[in-house]
Amino acid sequence: MFYSYGLRFGAIQSRLHKQTSFIRDTIVLTIREKWLLEHQLKELHGLDQLLQWVLVPGILITLVLSAIFSFKSRRASDARTRGLFSARMNISMGIMLMFIALVQLFLSGESTLRIVIGAIFLVIGVFNLFAGLRNLGAYSASRQ
Numbered sequence: 001m002f003y004s005y006g007l008r009f010g011a012i013q014s015r016l017h018k019q020t021s022f023i024r025d026t027i028v029l030t031i032r033e034k035w036l037l038e039h040q041l042k043e044l045h046g047l048d049q050l051l052q053w054v055l056v057p058g059i060l061i062t063l064v065l066s067a068i069f070s071f072k073s074r075r076a077s078d079a080r081t082r083g084l085f086s087a088r089m090n091i092s093m094g095i096m097l098m099f100i101a102l103v104q105l106f107l108s109g110e111s112t113l114r115i116v117i118g119a120i121f122l123v124i125g126v127f128n129l130f131a132g133l134r135n136l137g138a139y140s141a142s143r144q
Contacts, residue, residue, distance in 0.1 A: 048106075048107060051102075051103075051106060051107060052107065055099050055102055055103050055107070056103075058095070058096075058099045059096055059099045059100060059103070062092045062093070062095045062096035062099065063096055065088075065089075065092040066089050066092040066093045066096060069085045069086070069088040069089035069092060070085075070086075070089045072085040073085035073086040073089060080139055080142060083135060083138075083139040084136065084139045084140070086135065087132045087133075087135035087136035087139055088132065088136065089132070090128050090129070090131050090132030090135065091128070091129055091132035091133060091136065092132075093125075093128050093132075094124075094125045094126065094127070094128030094129030094130075094131075094132055095125065095129060096125070097121045097122070097124050097125030097128060098121070098122060098125035098126065098129070099125075100121050100125075101118045101119070101120075101121035101122035101125060102118075102122075103118075104117055104118030104121060105118040105119075105122075
């Protein structure tokens with residue numbers, strides 16, 4: 001009688017040991033996963049900050065360049081000079097729109113509207129960039 005009770009108690013104890021070790025392993029695993037997730041989030045936050053330090057000054061610089069080239073193209077009396085400054089303005093504006101699109105796509109929340117707006121800005125920016133490069137080549141060739 002005591003012997004069979006001992007076997008049952010041993011089996012229960014063994015089962016409890018397996019369950020507690022499983023729970024302990026699960027807790028340790030979740031603690032590791034939590035640490036890894038926090039570490040990855042810190043890396044992503046660092047990447048976001050790096051993108052902000054690159055994109056925001058890029059936007060501001062291209063904004064200033066666009067304004068300067070626009071002002072110079074409006075003040076120029078010669079058609080070729082006006083065309084060169086206008087082409088440079090298009091290039092600056094295209095790069096600025098691409099920077100704004102990257103901000104919308106990577107630094108903002110993942111909403112569908114933001115992705116659509118970012119994609120539209122990216123397409124318009126690429127179009128402005130290539131139009132400006134084409135015009136710059138045409139006006140530079142006609143200048144000589």
